[in-house]
Amino acid sequence: MTVPAEFVAQITKCQRHLHAFILSMVWNPAEADDVLQETNLALWEKVTEFDASRPFLPWAMRFAQFQAMAWLKRHKRQRLVFDDDLAKLLADEAAMHEPAFDVRQHALASCLQKLPSEQRKLIARRYEPGASVNAMAEKAKTTAKAVSDKLRRIRHALLECIEKTISEGAFA
Amino acid sequence: MSAIDTDLEALFNRFADGIASEADEERLGQVLRSSAEARQAYRQFMDLHSALHWDYVAVAGPRASGERRVARGESFLTTNHSPLVTRKVAFFAGIAVATVAAIAIAVFWQNHSPNSQEKEIAKDEKSDSIAALLVDKVDAEFGEERGPAGVRFGPGEYELLGGIVHLRFAQGADMILAGPARFRVTDAQNVQLLVGKARVIAPSTAKGFTIATRAANYIDLGTEFGLRVDPDGSSDLYVFDGQVNVADPRSGKVLSEVFEGKSSRYVNGVAAIPPQLQASDFPTPGTIGLKRWEQYEQELRKSPGLISFFPFRRGIDASVLANGIGEDVMSHGKIVGARWVSGRWQGHLDRRRIRMSRCGKT
Numbered sequence: 001m002t003v004p005a006e007f008v009a010q011i012t013k014c015q016r017h018l019h020a021f022i023l024s025m026v027w028n029p030a031e032a033d034d035v036l037q038e039t040n041l042a043l044w045e046k047v048t049e050f051d052a053s054r055p056f057l058p059w060a061m062r063f064a065q066f067q068a069m070a071w072l073k074r075h076k077r078q079r080l081v082f083d084d085d086l087a088k089l090l091a092d093e094a095a096m097h098e099p100a101f102d103v104r105q106h107a108l109a110s111c112l113q114k115l116p117s118e119q120r121k122l123i124a125r126r127y128e129p130g131a132s133v134n135a136m137a138e139k140a141k142t143t144a145k146a147v148s149d150k151l152r153r154i155r156h157a158l159l160e161c162i163e164k165t166i167s168e169g170a171f172a
Numbered sequence: 173m174s175a176i177d178t179d180l181e182a183l184f185n186r187f188a189d190g191i192a193s194e195a196d197e198e199r200l201g202q203v204l205r206s207s208a209e210a211r212q213a214y215r216q217f218m219d220l221h222s223a224l225h226w227d228y229v230a231v232a233g234p235r236a237s238g239e240r241r242v243a244r245g246e247s248f249l250t251t252n253h254s255p256l257v258t259r260k261v262a263f264f265a266g267i268a269v270a271t272v273a274a275i276a277i278a279v280f281w282q283n284h285s286p287n288s289q290e291k292e293i294a295k296d297e298k299s300d301s302i303a304a305l306l307v308d309k310v311d312a313e314f315g316e317e318r319g320p321a322g323v324r325f326g327p328g329e330y331e332l333l334g335g336i337v338h339l340r341f342a343q344g345a346d347m348i349l350a351g352p353a354r355f356r357v358t359d360a361q362n363v364q365l366l367v368g369k370a371r372v373i374a375p376s377t378a379k380g381f382t383i384a385t386r387a388a389n390y391i392d393l394g395t396e397f398g399l400r401v402d403p404d405g406s407s408d409l410y411v412f413d414g415q416v417n418v419a420d421p422r423s424g425k426v427l428s429e430v431f432e433g434k435s436s437r438y439v440n441g442v443a444a445i446p447p448q449l450q451a452s453d454f455p456t457p458g459t460i461g462l463k464r465w466e467q468y469e470q471e472l473r474k475s476p477g478l479i480s481f482f483p484f485r486r487g488i489d490a491s492v493l494a495n496g497i498g499e500d501v502m503s504h505g506k507i508v509g510a511r512w513v514s515g516r517w518q519g520h521l522d523r524r525r526i527r528m529s530r531c532g533k534t
Contacts, residue, residue, distance in 0.1 A: 023221055029222065093215065102464060106457065110458075126224075
């Protein structure tokens with residue numbers, strides 16, 4: 001099988017974007033990793049349909065949409081939130097915002113540097129493999145909600161910092 | 173942020189942390205269906221959630237045993253395992269990129285000489301543990317067998333032929349490197365820069381992050397500095413913020429302490445007169461963003477349906493916002509009230525009031 005180098009470049013380039021979209025449907029990062037792998041496999045199996053003249057992300061996003069929905073159905077999850085129409089809408093809108101996604105990812109890198117050490121550590125603990133707010137709460141002898149509220153404040157600060165960075169730097 | 177936005181953000185946060193209730197699920201479905209603004213906020217929140225997982229887990233996480241299978245190219249295409257088999261070992265977000273690379277490697281291996289197997293094994297050895305993660309890049313090109321495994325940098329030697337890369341090490345240090353450069357990653361706190369230019373931004377968690385060179389070792393004490401290593405091995409340091417200790421590469425003895433705004437030069441462990449260095453001599457994370465924007469601009473300009481393009485660059489007449497593709501279809505803009513300001517990317521406008529006209533209308 002001849003694999004176009006452009007295909008490999010494109011599928012590698014869009015991994016973060018696909019992961020973010022999948023995560024918006026399955027919520028758990030490790031499970032999003034799994035769905036992303038399945039999406040990569042599905043994309044690879046359709047490599048012969050790859051058309052370098054057309055935008056890659058919308059095409060790949062469609063695979064991610066189907067894989068995420070299949071995963072939700074297999075696990076009988078989140079039937080109250082997503083249906084095919086909403087999943088398609090989210091996928092379409094995510095693909096439309098590819099440039100903004102890249103800019104925001106870039107801004108996040110500098111915003112993370114500005115976080116106080118304690119907040120960085122809390123984020124690191126939250127996102128280490130297998131971590132959960134329940135486990136963190138148990139260890140800290142507090143409630144999951146209290147831990148989640150702390151994380152919410154950090155995420156809020158990061159989101160605000162991203163907006164500020166973009167408005168002051170990239171487009172000021 | 174308004175009260176409603178704050179409320180929505182709290183809702184999104186409960187999903188991100190796995191503590192959402194059934195009522196939360198019902199509400200999320202409703203708001204996503206009914207509001208484009210809510211969908212945008214949700215997308216941005218989940219983008220952040222994903223990025224934090226991607227950056228922190230991929231760098232900090234232990235290497236799962238099963239991941240070696242993927243890195244070695246024992247991918248779905250070369251075995252009969254279900255993809256679900258691999259989900260048990262998929263702890264890293266970065267594994268996805270590795271999977272892509274692994275599939276590519278597997279296919280390549282099937283179609284090429286057996287000698288290529290040795291090369292892939294060599295590559296796998298380099299990625300045996302993770303010291304740093306590639307978080308951003310532009311125009312990056314690595315030498316053959318001298319590149320990362322997907323986004324992961326394990327101990328080993330790397331050669332950046334061109335472009336700029338942004339690495340984040342496991343203890344938090346960021347290194348932005350401009351090619352051409354050769355460097356050797358030892359672990360999450362130690363790098364040897366053989367040749368090239370790098371900027372290091374190290375938070376307190378990465379205190380002690382060290383870049384070794386032939387001429388001297390540079391020990392970061394929680395700060396930001398630039399380092400240039402010439403092909404003859406001499407190295408130049410410029411400290412943007414904080415303090416860097418320069419140590420003898422053989423004895424480890426501290427030779428000098430360099431503070432904010434100061435520079436130094438070492439040749440074979442001996443101090444020399446430092447050249448004139450400034451912040452712009454070293455790449456920043458913003459350099460990558462700017463270059464990416466410039467590439468995007470080039471692509472955008474090729475669009476056949478484009479009638480106007482405003483790159484917000486100051487011209488001779490500061491009151492004119494120039495249409496970058498000319499005035500054939502749409503005229504230049506008139507700047508009213510706004511002023512040119514300096515930002516990360518120099519010479520842009522604040523966005524208070526910009527008036528543009530078309531076909532004689534304002």
